[in-house]
Amino acid sequence: MTFQQIFGKPPETQASAPGRVNLLGEHTDYNDGFVLPTAIPQNTTVQLGFSSDDKHHIYSENLQEQISILDVEHPPSGFASYIFGCIEVLKKAGYTIPPLALYVNSSVPMGSGLSSSAALEVASLRAIRQLLNLPIDDVEIAQLSQQAEIHYAGVQCGIMDQMASSLADTEHILFLDTRTLERRVMPLPTGAEIIVMDSGVPRTLASSGYNQRRAECEEAARLLGVKALRDVTDVKLTETLPEPLNRRARHVVTENNRVLEVLQGVTPERFGQLMNASHASLRDDYEVSVPALDTLVEILQNTAGVFGARLTGAGFGGACVALVASGKVDARFAAHVLEQYSQSGYTGRVLVPSLGLNDAA
Ligand code: ADP
Ligand code: MG
Numbered sequence: 001m002t003f004q005q006i007f008g009k010p011p012e013t014q015a016s017a018p019g020r021v022n023l024l025g026e027h028t029d030y031n032d033g034f035v036l037p038t039a040i041p042q043n044t045t046v047q048l049g050f051s052s053d054d055k056h057h058i059y060s061e062n063l064q065e066q067i068s069i070l071d072v073e074h075p076p077s078g079f080a081s082y083i084f085g086c087i088e089v090l091k092k093a094g095y096t097i098p099p100l101a102l103y104v105n106s107s108v109p110m111g112s113g114l115s116s117s118a119a120l121e122v123a124s125l126r127a128i129r130q131l132l133n134l135p136i137d138d139v140e141i142a143q144l145s146q147q148a149e150i151h152y153a154g155v156q157c158g159i160m161d162q163m164a165s166s167l168a169d170t171e172h173i174l175f176l177d178t179r180t181l182e183r184r185v186m187p188l189p190t191g192a193e194i195i196v197m198d199s200g201v202p203r204t205l206a207s208s209g210y211n212q213r214r215a216e217c218e219e220a221a222r223l224l225g226v227k228a229l230r231d232v233t234d235v236k237l238t239e240t241l242p243e244p245l246n247r248r249a250r251h252v253v254t255e256n257n258r259v260l261e262v263l264q265g266v267t268p269e270r271f272g273q274l275m276n277a278s279h280a281s282l283r284d285d286y287e288v289s290v291p292a293l294d295t296l297v298e299i300l301q302n303t304a305g306v307f308g309a310r311l312t313g314a315g316f317g318g319a320c321v322a323l324v325a326s327g328k329v330d331a332r333f334a335a336h337v338l339e340q341y342s343q344s345g346y347t348g349r350v351l352v353p354s355l356g357l358n359d360a361a
Helices: 003-007 080-092 116-132 138-151 160-167 206-224 235-240 245-263 268-284 291-301 331-343
Strands: 013-022 037-050 056-060 065-069 100-106 172-177 183-187 192-198 306-312 319-325 349-352
Touching: 003 037, 003 056, 003 100, 013 116, 013 160, 013 319, 037 116, 037 160, 037 192, 037 349, 056 080, 065 080, 080 100, 080 116, 080 138, 100 116, 116 138, 116 160, 138 160, 160 172, 160 183, 172 245, 192 291, 206 235, 206 245, 235 245, 245 268, 268 291, 268 306, 268 319, 291 306, 291 319, 291 331, 331 349
Parallel strands: 056 100
Antiparallel strands: 013 037, 037 100, 037 172, 056 065, 172 183, 192 319, 192 349, 306 319
């Protein structure tokens, strides 16, 4: 279905925003630390026009579902809550928003850790900014998106996903200091590209494990007398902590230092080494990997043309990301990796690039 078919007229405007993958800086955001995401080629497009009545009408082509919203007394649940949240945070910021008709279509896989939710929010806010000529910049779009997700979709998220979707593109990585929001957009290492693979293992323990790690980091920071682990730069200090807080803190400190090293400018080879070290640290010190992720990461690390690989996202299942020499990722590459992975009894999937590479194996 098209916008025209659903709403009986063409859209007034449209805007897009990409999904994202985090290359380095995992489990650092809630420690006030540093992250290094980049945009992926898949994106979400929102077509927008004025509603013909007093309701907002939101249609998702991906879900083939339409939701109509009358007012704030009757907030929607599900996918429309992200967009309703965007409209409400704009109102709270003082803007008058008329009833809207929105049509959503996306190539970002939903719920795979590539941040389809941030892409949806940023694309919606961009489209509304365009339609109503609102004087908001890209950082404000990210902040409004985060507020929408926290207060209307009920997800306690950081700011990384929305900043990446709003500020990065596929040629650039976003260095972000999650405490100060100081940031720098940098080119991807020359001669390198990205592959993201789904391990096929769901993130079952993700939320309990995530909350436990957060609590451990808070306790480690308290024992070290700092506001957050980001304030520790000398890894030796973590040795005074009891098990397992010493290893949890060591991961955060070394991970932040790895991101800061990239900021100085590194070769793709060095970038890859830092990703490999990040995975080892997430596996051994932070203990958020699982055998499937270790297997897939090891296969990638041992494949010709790969500079480095690691799990990405919270862990306990989910996806891996690798930095690969430009031009290497093709059907043969995908078949080679997927075939080896399947020999270990798992079924993986290439998420990025989205070139139908999964049919290769
Ligand atoms: P991720 O952001 O990693 O993809 P989330 O669970 O944070 O996973 O967000 C996924 C949710 O975002 C979906 O369940 C849906 O509610 C919403 N969403 C994202 N993209 C779309 C879309 N194109 N159409 C409808 N809903 C979407
Ligand atoms: Mg999300």
